Amino acid sequence: MSNTSELVQVAKASLYPNYRQPDLVFGHGRGAELFDLDGKRYIDLFAGIAVSTLGHAHPRLVAAISEQAGKLLHLSNYYYNEPNVVLAERLCRLTNMERGFFCSSGTEAIEAMLKLARRHFWANAQQQRVRVIAFNKAFHGRTLGALAATGQPSYQEGFGPLSPTTHVAYGDLDAVKAAMGDDVCAVIVEAVQGEGGVTPAPEGFLQGLRDLTTEAGVLLLGDEVQTGVGRCGTFLGFQSFGVEPDAIALAKGLGGGVPIGAMLCKPFLINALPPGSHGSTFGGSPLASAAANAVLDVMQETDLLKHVSEVGAYLAQQLAGLAEKHPKIAAGARGRGLLQALVLQEGVDARAVVEQLRDKGVLVTVAGGVALRFTPPLNVERALLDEALNVVDEVLGGLS
Numbered sequence: 001m002s003n004t005s006e007l008v009q010v011a012k013a014s015l016y017p018n019y020r021q022p023d024l025v026f027g028h029g030r031g032a033e034l035f036d037l038d039g040k041r042y043i044d045l046f047a048g049i050a051v052s053t054l055g056h057a058h059p060r061l062v063a064a065i066s067e068q069a070g071k072l073l074h075l076s077n078y079y080y081n082e083p084n085v086v087l088a089e090r091l092c093r094l095t096n097m098e099r100g101f102f103c104s105s106g107t108e109a110i111e112a113m114l115k116l117a118r119r120h121f122w123a124n125a126q127q128q129r130v131r132v133i134a135f136n137k138a139f140h141g142r143t144l145g146a147l148a149a150t151g152q153p154s155y156q157e158g159f160g161p162l163s164p165t166t167h168v169a170y171g172d173l174d175a176v177k178a179a180m181g182d183d184v185c186a187v188i189v190e191a192v193q194g195e196g197g198v199t200p201a202p203e204g205f206l207q208g209l210r211d212l213t214t215e216a217g218v219l220l221l222g223d224e225v226q227t228g229v230g231r232c233g234t235f236l237g238f239q240s241f242g243v244e245p246d247a248i249a250l251a252k253g254l255g256g257g258v259p260i261g262a263m264l265c266k267p268f269l270i271n272a273l274p275p276g277s278h279g280s281t282f283g284g285s286p287l288a289s290a291a292a293n294a295v296l297d298v299m300q301e302t303d304l305l306k307h308v309s310e311v312g313a314y315l316a317q318q319l320a321g322l323a324e325k326h327p328k329i330a331a332g333a334r335g336r337g338l339l340q341a342l343v344l345q346e347g348v349d350a351r352a353v354v355e356q357l358r359d360k361g362v363l364v365t366v367a368g369g370v371a372l373r374f375t376p377p378l379n380v381e382r383a384l385l386d387e388a389l390n391v392v393d394e395v396l397g398g399l400s
């Protein structure tokens with residue numbers, strides 16, 4: 001079973017049909033390029049939904065994973081393992097948090113953070129604080145807890161009843177104030193709404209949330225699953241706004257492609273989840289931790305955050321130029337660092353544009369139903385971006 005049509009046939013007959021994959025099978029990648037089984041080359045500007053921080057087959061990541069696999073792959077949390085201890089200390093330093101809990105995905109990190117909030121108040125004799133304030137168009141994951149915070153009704157349909165949550169408009173501090181009450185335990189927010197359409201927090205919004213939550217005595221939870229690990233040009237998306245939440249969730253880019261999630265919190269929260277109250281068999285595995293350490297090593301040694309800021313600014317400028325050039329198709333550009341979007345005009349079928357780009361060898365994703373989202377590997381080179389942007393220009397030109 002090695003050719004595309006055979007594999008696609010078997011996939012359609014055996015995989016659960018909850019995704020919408022095209023008839024394409026990828027075999028390998030190199031940097032920001034992917035190759036399908038027929039040898040066709042694609043420029044990868046989606047990086048597995050903002051995951052492949054160092055691109056594909058980065059020699060440092062490959063070496064770290066191989067070396068760790070030969071030593072110790074898995075242990076569980078019954079004992080410490082060195083790569084995980086090292087990683088925890090590094091992440092606390094990078095984020096100015098006090099402690100880190102490890103799991104294997106973004107949703108699990110969010111779930112841990114929501115449980116942290118509830119149990120913190122339960123342990124402080126405020127059991128009534130169970131409600132969360134979240135934002136319309138937010139995406140926080142799909143387990144029942146995280147799904148309650150996700151502010152997109154289409155994802156929630158058919159899964160209720162969900163945990164008590166109030167959704168308000170992203171950017172609307174008055175609405176947050178109005179939704180506040182003594183049953184609220186936390187406000188959860190993304191510094192840039194990724195899945196919702198690549199919408200950066202409006203000026204002053206995150207600081208306003210910081211002030212409101214402090215005043216109300218509730219937690220500010222930062223969902224850094226998509227924005228974290230350098231994606232916005234700072235280690236955390238929140239750092240680019242100069243605001244510190246009480247706890248954060250990381251995942252996606254942290255392992256450069258190896259599944260890992262982390263929840264980090266401030267000192268006053270370190271007793272909220274005592275032994276036995278929460279856990280994960282795979283969380284903090286030596287393999288995933290070694291991968292994350294390799295990502296952080298390369299990030300530091302190559303000054304990757306500076307590269308993200310520079311190339312991100314370039315990409316933003318080029319996308320804004322394309323929007324000006326094709327005003328009937330594109331309405332504008334927005335984003336932060338290498339989380340950028342070209343917003344399409346109402347009525348333009350974003351999915352069809354993504355398909356046309358893919359046929360011409362450029363991979364991007366749709367965000368919020370209205371935008372082409374660009375989340376390339378953080379070490380993407382400008383020349384490759386230029387090559388891909390020429391294709392975007394051509395496709396938009398064909399639609400105008």
Ligand SMILES: Cc1ncc(COP(=O)(O)O)c(C=O)c1O
Pocket residue numbers: 049105106107108110139140141142190194195223224225226227251252
């Ligand atoms: C902001 C945000 N939070 C949480 C998640 C869920 O992460 P995962 O798919 O790893 O469970 C995502 C995934 O897209 C995300 O973008």
